[in-house]
Amino acid sequence: MRLVPAILVATSSVFLSAQAPPAFSPGVQTALEGFDKGAYFEANEMLTALAFAPDGQVRDRMAFGLWSQFSTLLTNELDPDAMARGGHVSKPDPTWVKRLSAATPRDAIEEIVARARKTNIVILNEAHNSPRDRAFALRVAKALRPLGYKTLALETLSNNQPDIDRLKRDGVVRFNTGGYTKDPVFARFLREALALGYEPIAYEQTNAQTTPTGGVPEREQAQADNLMRKIFSGRPKEKVLIHVGLGHAVENPGGRGEWMAARLKRMTGVDPLTIDQTSVTDIGTPDAHAVAAARIGKTPAVFFEGASPLLIGRIAGVDLQVVHPRRSYRSGRPAWLIDLGGKRIPIPTHLLPAKGRRLIQLFAADAPSDAVPLDQVLVNGPSSPPVLIAPPGPVRFAIQQ
Numbered sequence: 001m002r003l004v005p006a007i008l009v010a011t012s013s014v015f016l017s018a019q020a021p022p023a024f025s026p027g028v029q030t031a032l033e034g035f036d037k038g039a040y041f042e043a044n045e046m047l048t049a050l051a052f053a054p055d056g057q058v059r060d061r062m063a064f065g066l067w068s069q070f071s072t073l074l075t076n077e078l079d080p081d082a083m084a085r086g087g088h089v090s091k092p093d094p095t096w097v098k099r100l101s102a103a104t105p106r107d108a109i110e111e112i113v114a115r116a117r118k119t120n121i122v123i124l125n126e127a128h129n130s131p132r133d134r135a136f137a138l139r140v141a142k143a144l145r146p147l148g149y150k151t152l153a154l155e156t157l158s159n160n161q162p163d164i165d166r167l168k169r170d171g172v173v174r175f176n177t178g179g180y181t182k183d184p185v186f187a188r189f190l191r192e193a194l195a196l197g198y199e200p201i202a203y204e205q206t207n208a209q210t211t212p213t214g215g216v217p218e219r220e221q222a223q224a225d226n227l228m229r230k231i232f233s234g235r236p237k238e239k240v241l242i243h244v245g246l247g248h249a250v251e252n253p254g255g256r257g258e259w260m261a262a263r264l265k266r267m268t269g270v271d272p273l274t275i276d277q278t279s280v281t282d283i284g285t286p287d288a289h290a291v292a293a294a295r296i297g298k299t300p301a302v303f304f305e306g307a308s309p310l311l312i313g314r315i316a317g318v319d320l321q322v323v324h325p326r327r328s329y330r331s332g333r334p335a336w337l338i339d340l341g342g343k344r345i346p347i348p349t350h351l352l353p354a355k356g357r358r359l360i361q362l363f364a365a366d367a368p369s370d371a372v373p374l375d376q377v378l379v380n381g382p383s384s385p386p387v388l389i390a391p392p393g394p395v396r397f398a399i400q401q
Contacts, residue, residue: 025050028063031070035182038175040074040376041359041400047071058086069129073183074359074378076131076334077327083283096288096312100280103310105292105301108136108322112275113143115319121272122149123242123261125249125315131185132324132336133277136300137243138189139340140275145196149239152193153227155248156180157202164202168194174370178202185337187372198241203227217257223248224263232268242272249274252317262317277322279313288312293326298335300324332386333377344387351397352382358401360385365394373398 024032027050034043047070050063058064064086072078083089116122124140126133141152156178157164163176171194173187180186194200205222231238244260251261251274258266261274277300282289292303302320303310309320328335331344338344347360361376374395375388 024062028066032066035070035073036175038182038370038372039400041357041378044071044074052082056082056085061086072129072131074376076185076337078129078283080283080286088284090285093285093288093312096280096285097291099305099310099312100288100292100295100303103303103305105296105303105323108300108302108320109139109143111302111320112140112273113147115273116144116147116149119271119273120237120239121242121264121268121270122240122275123244123249123251123264123272124275125244125246125278125318127278127281127283128180128245129283130278130281131183132334134180134183134186134189135336135340136277136322136324138192141189141193141198141241142196144239144241145198147239149241150197150199151201151231151238151240152190152198153201153203153231153240153242154178154181154190155204155223155244156186157200157204159202159204159206161202164200167200171195172368173372174368175372176370177372182372184373184375188340188374201227201230201240203230203242220248220258220260220263223260224267227264228267232264232270236268236270246278247315249276250315250317251319259317273320274318275320275322276315276318277324279315279321280323282327285313289323290326292323296323296325298325298328332384333389337389340389342389342391345390345395346387347377347379347385348397349382351399352379352385353401355381356401358399360388361398361400362388362390363396363398364390365396367396 031043031046047067051067053059203226205219209222248260250259251265253262280288330338361373374390377386
């Protein structure tokens with residue numbers, strides 16, 4: 001599956017994987033092909049040079065939009081300053097700050113589990129530039145499994161069924177498994193979900209479902225149709241976790257029309273639990289996030305106004321909105337990544353560069369050449385290297401530079 005990225009528009013994006021791709025410049029096209037082949041470092045260097053001028057200012061908004069998604073495959077998190085230079089920070093909204101200051105936070109996982117008991121469909125979104133959202137999705141999958149949830153529908157998976165069949169057989173996430181599953185954090189989410197007993201289902205719009213003028217409504221309906229055909233028409237009570245990007249989780253139709261969740265709700269007759277984790281963040285809404293994060297400590301939370309969830313922003317047509325803690329780090333890595341568990345593996349000294357940047361990768365010792373890394377990290381010079389994180393078992397290192 002070739003990765004055709006989401007193009008950031010303001011603070012939202014539209015994933016175009018089954019639609020006609022935009023016309024990229026030759027340099028951008030080469031970078032995208034590099035990511036498809038697993039050449040993370042070279043492709044990221046190319047996108048960075050295309051997106052930013054030598055003084056750090058954004059000079060190509062298309063390249064910047066792509067960089068903002070793909071650079072996190074190497075870094076886990078975006079640089080807030082770079083995103084601000086690209087205009088991806090919302091103006092302060094005093095009503096949001098006031099409401100978050102007065103609202104009551106609750107533990108996000110506990111609230112999701114309580115509500116998931118009352119339905120058989122949970123729809124969770126992500127920002128395509130946030131591996132942290134994928135780490136949280138893994139936490140949700142783990143929490144839902146004891147409730148009988150056993151199907152994991154992923155928007156990003158390849159529509160080539162042999163790729164998915166091979167994934168189910170050997171549990172190896174490969175470059176052709178999906179689009180954003182090239183992110184080691186997303187690959188971990190998928191591997192561990194398989195180990196928990198989840199069945200992976202692809203439901204993205206196919207080329208056969210695409211017409212030149214269909215646009216967003218066509219895609220939303222195709223996704224809902226595919227979920228009905230593959231799951232709910234034959235198994236209406238199947239307990240399913242559906243992972244989507246951004247606004248596909250909106251279940252309440254508004255001025256933007258019916259998104260996938262709204263269509264699926266109507267077609268199944270089931271009221272899904274819909275969850276957004278992209279509206280209050282340190283990247284898009286730093287002022288509101290700072291107020292919220294100061295009140296929740298180290299645990300993701302959902303905020304309530306009285307007995308009702310607080311819902312704000314462009315993706316307010318959902319049941320819950322998750323707010324993540326402020327950034328913190330341990331062993332040179334984001335705390336949310338460390339908290340997922342796994343053994344911490346120091347980088348051997350001989351792999352560190354004497355100067356400059358290098359990508360250090362970690363694979364299972366027997367991983368095939370097209371496997372997504374278990375983990376990877378950019379290092380700058382030989383001092384204070386971060387750790388790598390892996391499941392139990394023998395591993396091997398690789399470098400890109």
